[in-house]
Structure formats: structure tokens, C-alpha cells
Amino acid sequence: MEQILSRQEASEAVRDHGWRYLLGALQTSVLVGTLAQAISLAADAVAVCGDDADRHLRVDVRPDLTVFTLQSLDHAAVTTRDIELARRISATAGKSGFLPDPGLGTGALRSVQVLEIAIDALSISGIRPFWKAVLGYTDEAGAEGPEDPLVDPIRQGPAIWFQQMDRARPQRNRIHIDISVPHDEAPRRIEAALAAGGRLVSASRAPAFWVLADLEGNEACVTTWQGRES
Template identity: 35%
Template sequence: MVGSENEARITAAEFRGGAGTAAWRVTATGPQAVFRAVSLTQAASLVGPAVEAAERLGILADIDVRPEGVIVCVPDRDFGGISAAAIAFSASVSTAAASLGLEPDPARIQSVGIYVAQHSATDARPFFAAALGYEDLGDGDAVDPLRRGPQLAFNPITGDVPRRGRTHFDVSVPADQAEARVAAALAAGGRLADDSHAPAWWSLASPDNHGVDIAAWSDDVGD
């Protein structure tokens, strides 16, 4: 059973070192691949092979079909790590995509989270979960049960002013795409607020001072 305690888990580095994973990257939510398409019909042609591979290998995959392409994810549902079977699943999907003329596009791979900073005496998670129809995940996160919307994380700020909410977006992209994404945001009028954690992440601000962190999710992450 996927997500069980006895399931073999691997690291991001082990996944990316597996055969057939060249089109895939690991972000904050797990392994993901994007394959470009020219029509909804072409994109949907990958669903059958992907479902067959998922059923055969015991993977609970997310498959998002759009006219511009198809996104296939192996979501990390419990912070337990990547299923070892994800390597074989990814290889099968990539082979099927190639046979259908669907080209991989790693530059489009990303996962988006929203980080809610809250006063240390406040628990804002119940409110956001109720308003968005989300479910609790772990000790401090909340997720869309169908994983359509961005994951939420709640970070206490000790000593901050009560009743003052602070929220920023966290955009997790493959490590080889991060600097290009930062450069594009700066060229579009953004401001570099903090690069002391680079190349792990860059904190940016919009022209009117809304926060966005660009996080380089490295395939060399071992834990």
C-alpha cells in the first residue's frame, strides 16, 4: 500500500540517479514531469499508459491534463519520502510519452506553497483550512485534499505584533531553473529582499512589497 510504514522510500538524489528519470525533477511536493502537447487529445493520450504503470507499480499518481500538456506527479503525501517504485513508474511514463510524441519540458516544473506567518500565540490553521476546504497535514501544514491548490504552511513569529498577518508565496522549482526564475522576476520589476540563503532560496519582493521566495529544490537533497 502506498504510504504505508513498510514501504521502501528513497531520497531525491536516489530518485534522480535512477534509470529513466531524466525528464523528471523533484520539488517540495515530490517527483514531477511536464510533457508538452499541441491538443487536449494528445495530452490525454498519456493518461492510459500512466494509469496502467501506476496500478502495476502501486503508485498513487496525480495526472493533470491540459491542452498545452500533461503534468504527472508522485506526491509526497506524508513527508515520508519518495516511494522506491517511483523510479520504475517515471521510466514507464517517460517511455510512453516519447512514443506519443510528447516532449518533456523541465522548465515548467514547479510547486507553489503559501507560507502564513502568524503571531506565536495564534493558530491560524483552522481558519484557513475551513475557508479553503483544506485538511491538516503534519504539525503545521494544510493541503487541498485533491492537491489542486497550493500547500499552506504556518510559521510562528515570536515577538511579532498580534493581529498582524504576514503571508508570502513559496515557489519551489528545480535547482537548474531557479536562477533563471529569479532573474525573470527581477526583470519584471521585482526587488531582491534577501539572498543570504542562496542558492537554496532567494527572497524577492514585488514592486508593492509582496513577498515571494524562489526555492531551488535540489536533486542532491539526501533527506
């Protein structure tokens, strides 16, 4: 029976198979040499996933890279089925001579990651309908409340989530980007951002997230699955 896994369980279950857990999903990438190889690799993954492919697997195919993402669309979470599918995909890629790799210092352009946009609001229920309409977004599975996140129905754009403000802050940027990275990639990503002129605003909630800012105060959070309450 398919069961939802905790963050710790999901992370540990795929770590040795070339995948990383990224806040509700599993992800890996495979370097390839041609678009034909990428498509063939994607087809093999779909085949080994069988009937589960449509409800669990997403594939981004490029001439030099194939990115696999696993998540149960019915639960908007990682389940025991996703773990099994990740292991199957790693095995079938390995048989073809390809190495599933989350891209941590191995020659890949960057590690796997998930982007989200956070919007601060005094009235989340008041602004959420606007963002849902203007982006053409929809409710995430099981999250249909007036303050819940929004997602791209075809999973191309980043998710939108809303952060409750307790008072107006007109001089502060009220939209920021969350970059969810593998937990073992976060220190390297933060170091690179600081070396590029950024500054650390807060690490009080690390390793769940570090708040960084550019020279003009525009903020971004580097986040991981670790250090979260649920």
C-alpha cells in the same frame, strides 16, 4: 520494498528521464497538440503504473499540455516506487513520440513548479484551525500536529504552511508565496523577476530559497530542494 529517498537521491534518479524533483514530488510536462492526445497520454501513464497509479500519480490534462506528478500519498514523499513509475511513464510517452520535459528553456510556457502559501503567525496552533476550515483543507499524510502544514484534499490548491514569528510585525506582509522550481531553473526565474522590477531581499539561505520582493515590498520566495537540512 518501497523506500523514501533523500532529495539528492530523488533528483539524480530522474534527471536524465525528463523529470525534476520539487520538494517532496517528481514532476514533468509533455507538450501535446490536442486534448485527445493529452487524454491518451494520461491513459497510457495510468496503464503502465498499474495498481500504483491511484496512490502515486496525479495528472493535469490540458489541450496543449499534460503535467504528471508523482508522490507516495502514504508517505507524502518520493519513494523508490515513484522513481520506477517516472521511468515507465517516460518510456511509454517516448514510444508514442512525446518527450517528457520539465520545461527549462525548451519552448514550454514555464518550467514545472509547485506553489505554497506561507503564513507568519505568533500562534500557529491558534490560526491553523481557521485556515483548515475556511479552505476546506486537510492534514498531510503523517502531519497531523497543531503546527503542521495543510493540503488541499483534491490537490488543486497550493499547500499552506505556517512560519513562527518571534514578535509582532504589523507593518510587514505576513503572507507570502513560495515558488518551488527545479534547481537548474532557479537562476533564470530570479533573473526574470529582478528584470521585471523586483529586488533581492535576501540570499542568505540560498539555494534553499531566495527572498524577493516587488516594488511595494510584497515578498515571494523562489525555492529549490537544495541546501536544506533534512
